[in-house]
Amino acid sequence: MNDMREQNTPPNPKRLDPNNRAPKGHNKADITKKRTINDNTAMKKGTRTSNAQDQIAILTLGNVCLLIVCALAELPILTSVLIVLTFTTLTFIYIRKTRPKEAQTPQKTKNKTAQDYANIGEARLADGFDEAVLIINAQNRIEHANPVAVDILNVKNKFTPVMTSIRNPDILKRIDSALNGKTSEPYIYHIETPVHKYFKVVASPINVEDTSPAKRRALIILYDITDIIRANEMRSDFLANASHELKTPIASLLGYIETLQGHAKEDKAAQVKFLKIMQMQAERMQRLIDDLLSLRRIEQAEHIAPTDIVDLSLATESAIASLMPLAERRAVQIKFEKLNPNTTHEFGFPVIGVHDQLVQLTLNLIANALHISSSGSEINIILDRVKDWDAALEIKRKSFGKASIKRKICPIETLNQPLFRLRIRDKGRGFERAHIPRLGERFYRVSGDRENKERGTGLGLAIVKHITLGHRGGLFVESAHNIGTEFTVLLPTSPQKPTQAQT
Amino acid sequence: MQNIAEHIVTGFDEELNLLTTHMARMGGMVEAMVTDSINAIKKRDSVLAQSVIDRDHEVNALQVQIDEDAMRIFALRNPMATDLRRVIGAIKVATDLERIGDLAEGIARRALTVNNGEALALTKGVHRMGKLVRTQLKSVLDALLTDDTIKAKQVWLGDSDVDEMYDSLFRELLTFMMEDPRTISSSASLLFAAKNLERIGDHATNIAETVYFITEGSILTLETARDVSDHSNDE
Numbered sequence: 001m002n003d004m005r006e007q008n009t010p011p012n013p014k015r016l017d018p019n020n021r022a023p024k025g026h027n028k029a030d031i032t033k034k035r036t037i038n039d040n041t042a043m044k045k046g047t048r049t050s051n052a053q054d055q056i057a058i059l060t061l062g063n064v065c066l067l068i069v070c071a072l073a074e075l076p077i078l079t080s081v082l083i084v085l086t087f088t089t090l091t092f093i094y095i096r097k098t099r100p101k102e103a104q105t106p107q108k109t110k111n112k113t114a115q116d117y118a119n120i121g122e123a124r125l126a127d128g129f130d131e132a133v134l135i136i137n138a139q140n141r142i143e144h145a146n147p148v149a150v151d152i153l154n155v156k157n158k159f160t161p162v163m164t165s166i167r168n169p170d171i172l173k174r175i176d177s178a179l180n181g182k183t184s185e186p187y188i189y190h191i192e193t194p195v196h197k198y199f200k201v202v203a204s205p206i207n208v209e210d211t212s213p214a215k216r217r218a219l220i221i222l223y224d225i226t227d228i229i230r231a232n233e234m235r236s237d238f239l240a241n242a243s244h245e246l247k248t249p250i251a252s253l254l255g256y257i258e259t260l261q262g263h264a265k266e267d268k269a270a271q272v273k274f275l276k277i278m279q280m281q282a283e284r285m286q287r288l289i290d291d292l293l294s295l296r297r298i299e300q301a302e303h304i305a306p307t308d309i310v311d312l313s314l315a316t317e318s319a320i321a322s323l324m325p326l327a328e329r330r331a332v333q334i335k336f337e338k339l340n341p342n343t344t345h346e347f348g349f350p351v352i353g354v355h356d357q358l359v360q361l362t363l364n365l366i367a368n369a370l371h372i373s374s375s376g377s378e379i380n381i382i383l384d385r386v387k388d389w390d391a392a393l394e395i396k397r398k399s400f401g402k403a404s405i406k407r408k409i410c411p412i413e414t415l416n417q418p419l420f421r422l423r424i425r426d427k428g429r430g431f432e433r434a435h436i437p438r439l440g441e442r443f444y445r446v447s448g449d450r451e452n453k454e455r456g457t458g459l460g461l462a463i464v465k466h467i468t469l470g471h472r473g474g475l476f477v478e479s480a481h482n483i484g485t486e487f488t489v490l491l492p493t494s495p496q497k498p499t500q501a502q503t
Numbered sequence: 504m505q506n507i508a509e510h511i512v513t514g515f516d517e518e519l520n521l522l523t524t525h526m527a528r529m530g531g532m533v534e535a536m537v538t539d540s541i542n543a544i545k546k547r548d549s550v551l552a553q554s555v556i557d558r559d560h561e562v563n564a565l566q567v568q569i570d571e572d573a574m575r576i577f578a579l580r581n582p583m584a585t586d587l588r589r590v591i592g593a594i595k596v597a598t599d600l601e602r603i604g605d606l607a608e609g610i611a612r613r614a615l616t617v618n619n620g621e622a623l624a625l626t627k628g629v630h631r632m633g634k635l636v637r638t639q640l641k642s643v644l645d646a647l648l649t650d651d652t653i654k655a656k657q658v659w660l661g662d663s664d665v666d667e668m669y670d671s672l673f674r675e676l677l678t679f680m681m682e683d684p685r686t687i688s689s690s691a692s693l694l695f696a697a698k699n700l701e702r703i704g705d706h707a708t709n710i711a712e713t714v715y716f717i718t719e720g721s722i723l724t725l726e727t728a729r730d731v732s733d734h735s736n737d738e
Contacts, residue, residue, distance in 0.1 A: 140524065156649060161524045164648040167531025193638050391657040407664045411642070411657055437668040441631065 059091050119143065122206070132199070132222035135206070136162050136175055138214050152197075152222065162220075171201050171220075178203035178218035188229075189222065194410070195302045195469050198229040226303045238296055245288055245443060245457075249281045256281075284457070291459040295442075295466060298357060302470040305352070309494045312349040312420050313338055313383055315358035320381070323366050331375040334366065339384040349383060349420050350494040353471045361467040364460040365424045365487050371456070372428030372485070380425045389419045389490065394476060399425055404480035405433055409440040409465055412474030418493045419473075425486040431479040439477055440465040464489075515580050522572050522593045523648065526600075529565040530644040532558065533600050536607035537640060537703060541633030543614040544626050544696060552618070555611035562604035569597040585717070592717040596647060599706040599713075603640070606699040606706075613692040613699075620689040625679055628672045629693050629700070635665055636700045639707040646714050655714040658707055659723060665704035672697050 066084050075083075119135075123144040126133040132149035134142055142162050145155040153165040162175060166189075174184045183204045191197040199222040206219045256274045264270040320334055327334050338349075351358070369379045389412075398404050412419070431439065438444045443458040464487075468475045474490040536555050543552035573590045576582055582590050617626065639658050646654035673694065680690045715723035 154645075154649070161520060161527065163524050163527030163531070167527050167534060167644065167648075169528070169532045169535050172528060172531065192634075193641060391653070391660050395660050405667070407667065408661065411638075411661065433667075434671050434674060437664065437671045438631075 059088065062087060062091065129221070131224065134162065134220040134222075136179070136218045136220060138179055138216045140175070140179075143217065149222065152199075171203070174201065174203040175218055175220060178205045178220075179216050181205045181207065181216070188225070194472065196226070196230065197224070197303050198226045199223060200225050230300060230303070234296055234299060238292060241442070242289070242292055245292075246285060249285045249288075253278055253281050288457045288459070291457045291463065294360065295459055295463050298463065298466045298470060302466060305472060306354050306357075306470065307352065308354060309350050310353050310355040310358060312351050312353075312358060312422065312491060314348070315355055316362045316381065316383060316422065319359050319362035319366055322363065323370060326367075326370055327379075330370060330373070332370055332373045333378040334381065335378060336381045337383070339382065349385070351420060351471070351491045352494045353491065357467045357470065361464050361489065362422070362424075364464050365489070368460055368487075369424055369426035369428065369485070372430075373426045374428065377427040379427075380423075382421075382423045382425070384421050385418055385493065386421050386490075387418045389421075394488070394490075398478060399423075399486050400430075400478060400480035400483045404430075404478050404483065405436050406476060406478040407436055409461075409475040409477055410469055410473075412472075412490050417495075419490045420493055422489040422491070423486055424489075425484060427484045430481045430483055430485050432481055436477065436479055440475070515576075515586075518572065518576055518580065519586065519589060522569065522576070522590065525565055525569050525572060526593055526596055527644075527648055529562060529569065529597065529600050530647070532562050532565070533603045533607065534637070534640055534644065536562070536604055537610075537633070537637055540607045540610040540614060541630055541637070541700075543611055544617055544633075544693075545630045547618045547622065549615055549618050552611040552614040556608050559604050559608040562601060566597045566601040569593055585720075588717045588720060592713045595713045596710050599709045603703050603706050606703050609699045610696045613696045616692045617689050617696075621686075623679075623686060623689050623693070625676060625690065625693055628675055629696050632665070632668050632672055632697055632700050635668060636704050636707070639665065639704055643707045643710045643714065647710060650714070650718050652715050652718050655711040656723070659711040659715075662704055662708045665701060669697055669701040 063084055066087055067080065071080070122135060123146075126135060126144055126146040129146055130148065132152050133144075133146045134149050134153075134155075135144040137143045140161050140163065141159045142155055142165070143159070145153065145158075149155060155165050163172065166172070168187075168189060170187050171189060174187060177184050183202075187201045189199040189201045191199070201220065201222050203218055203220045205216065207216050256278050260271060260274055264274065316336065320336055323334070366379065366381070373379060391408075391411075395406055395408075398406060435444075440461045442462045444461075445456060445458045465475060468489060468491075471491055473492065474488075476488040476490075477485065478488070479485040536558055539551050540555045542548065543555065573594050576590050580586075617623070639661055642654055642661075643658045645651065646658065676690050676694050676697070680687050712723045715721075
């Protein structure tokens with residue numbers, strides 16, 4: 001093919017500089033059919049432009065020759081000018097007649113060169129991929145990002161430097177070497193926030209070897225391997241957590257069994273007492289395993305944003321309903337207040353999410369509030385819609401006055417749409433300052449909280465946190481010692497109606 | 504498309520762009536150093552710690568580079584308004600990033616000491632704090648490279664979380680040292696590591712202020728942070 005090109009195309013200094021000439025014996029696998037087509041169009045174009053240039057050269061040469069002949073023949077100036085003009089006109093008419101058709105309408109097609117067609121082809125090819133694909137040019141700018149890449153890497157504009165989206169020095173190194181024509185080992189790229197994601201990044205050159213440095217480009221593909229890595233990680237986490245947390249209750253169970261078999265063998269009163277404790281321990285172990293399993297389920301699906309549209313107020317109501325018996329036993333009143341200033345949303349509080357998870361989220365928060373409320377007090381749940389949410393205002397807004405401390409447990413990422421805000425406020429004893437930074441941490445239980453230590457698994461808030469993260473929401477806590485605690489959940493609103501009616 | 508963009512981009516744009524590029528590279532390096540230094544403590548990986556120490560000079564070189572870029576733009580282009588703030592911002596950010604690099608190097612040196620001693624359960628606390636600080640650093644760099652003042656503000660306000668966590672970790676480590684004097688040397692090293700993390704958080708806050716300054720042209724204070732959208736919120 002290269003030989004053909006060199007034979008058919010007259011030498012043209014503009015198009016075929018030595019650097020641009022295709023390599024003699026390239027047998028690289030990455031030269032696809034597409035590229036062959038590009039070369040063909042490039043060839044045609046080369047022939048056309050060089051024809052026009054040849055004609056201009058002939059014209060000038062002919063004119064100069066005529067002038068010299070006229071000068072030699074000592075003709076009067078007027079005559080020689082006339083001869084030259086006639087020659088020029090005739091040649092022009094000839095050129096116009098012999099010129100190929102497409103050359104007569106140059107302005108419209110000129111905007112797109114063969115290279116542009118190649119680029120569009122590459123872009124379409126990239127768009128067809130399920131994985132994130134980027135095409136980077138020699139100036140390290142993003143020439144094309146397919147929709148997946150735009151989403152993952154938050155690419156704002158075309159031709160922005162790739163570093164504004166990927167800063168990782170190891171990946172940048174690979175891009176550099178790909179632009180120098182080298183393919184390097186794949187790299188495992190770990191994105192930590194807002195949710196853990198893992199990608200295998202491969203950077204490879206998309207040029208024939210001797211393309212000039214300024215024209216070189218690189219292809220970056222990010223393969224999503226989150227599922228595989230997270231599954232492995234979580235399995236080991238689960239084992240470590242389960243074995244560590246179950247060790248204590250099992251040891252104490254064994255202790256009681258030993259006592260029952262030993263010197264409490266005949267002591268009826270002690271037996272009743274011990275069996276009751278043993279039952280509590282076993283129940284706690286059961287809760288712990290349930291919590292660990294649901295935490296694992298939530299974490300496993302965390303990197304995939306939910307797609308269902310569900311109603312947040314319905315989820316809250318069903319959580320309240322299932323906690324009613326406990327609330328009545330403890331003589332705690334639960335008040336649920338729905339404020340929706342936007343009347344166009346007659347269908348309530350639609351969010352993109354998973355109904356069961358939202359129930360679990362509200363259930364955990366309300367149950368927490370119940371446990372720390374003293375009998376006779378009340379729990380206020382307020383659900384409203386915030387149009388222009390602002391982090392500063394959220395931190396500033398305090399329900400318990402100056403003495404309270406407010407912090408975010410997870411920050412919110414989606415700020416371009418209105419949010420629903422669910423506040424769960426109790427009048428319990430609140431958290432001490434030292435504990436607040438650690439809320440939401442797995443297995444963190446507030447020390448000195450005897451009753452909770454017996455009951456809680458230390459996973460409730462961790463579950464809340466991960467559900468919020470999975471829903472791309474935010475979670476804040478405010479607490480004042482001996483006054484109360486308020487948890488605020490922020491979830492992005494969904495523009496559509498709920499897809500299914502929940503019960 | 505490609506051809507058009509190449510022609511539109513002027514030399515000045517190219518230079519400003521180079522400044523952003525260098526900042527991004529430097530930010531990426533520093534981010535990786537912070538992550539690796541914390542992982543070196545968590546995984547007791549002294550090789551990783553050493554690699555962090557070895558990388559510090561690259562960050563310093565980039566700071567010099569950014570300063571030179573900025574100086575050339577000042578001398579040749581006479582930048583105005585946003586461009587002017589962008590160049591000044593780049594110098595400020597580079598200084599903060601360079602300091603963060605030094606602090607990460609410091610953590611890596613502490614990691615070498617900690618890893619020589621016995622394994623401590625408390626490294627978990629440092630790791631947890633490291634995660635928070637890393638999130639702050641990542642968010643602020645994202646904000647810087649996409650001119651996102653809302654994100655910058657979130658980082659700015661989030662610094663109190665870092666401080667609270669440092670206080671809580673400090674108390675925890677003190678209790679630990681009082682209980683078991685044999686762990687004092689390791690605990691003290693962890694304390695320094697935590698202090699460095701706290702200061703990295705402060706530098707992230709500085710960068711957030713710079714991001715705000717570049718885009719808004721005014722200084723980010725508690726008052727401006729609150730006033731910006733006071734009228735648009737329903738509270």
